[in-house]
Amino acid sequence: MLRRYTPRRTEEIIASLSPLLDQIEKDYSVPAACMKAVLYREMTEIDLFDAAADLAVRLGWLGRLIGKNDSSTGYAQIFASVAARALRFAEERGIETAEGLGLKRSPSPEDPGDLREIWLRLNRDREFNLRLAALNLLSAAKEVTGRLSFPDYSEDETKRIFSRYNANTKKITSYGETVWKHFLRYRNEEMSKNGKGEVS
Secondary structure (H helix, E strand, O other), X not given: OOEOOOHHXXXXXXXXXXXXXXXXXXXXXXXXXXXXXXXXXXXXXXXXXXXXXXHHHHHHHOOOOOOOOOOOEOOOOEOHHHXXXXXXXXXXXXXXXOHHHOOOOOOOOOOHHHHHHHHHHHHHOHXXXXXXXXXXXXXXXHHHHOOOOOOOOOHHHHHHHHHHHHOOOOOOOHHHHHHHHHHHHHHHHHHHHOOOOOOO
């Protein structure tokens, strides 16, 4: 299947997003290397089926197609329902607010109107997409480890967090293993840039 982004193009896009990812790290304490790792894995797998799914959802919200009202979308490939739950989680802990992200009220994962608004923002607004992805990582971290402690998680915990980002599981999946390898690469790049050497 034809991929939308080559590895090289993905790296270029991630590099261009670095200032925003650094700001997200300051705001939410989710390491930029974690976000870059997830983005690399997600973006290099985006293909024509993903584009078709996005189109089906868009047509569904316009009333021209029945049965499709959510899909993983944007660079971080996040579902509107997942994003809504992640934002609720963040609001309950004082991490972020709906208003802070430009929403009029706290969204409900069950409300079609809320899902429509969230999905359209995820699809069109890169910063919104990345911030909700970071909040989803925080929610996943709390769920699988019982605490919020980026960047102090063990290798096993971090792999389980990445796995939970992608699927409803607390076990380590191949996705979690793959994203972990990308995380190490990005973390080592950051440490080399800061003159701290590599970490294995």
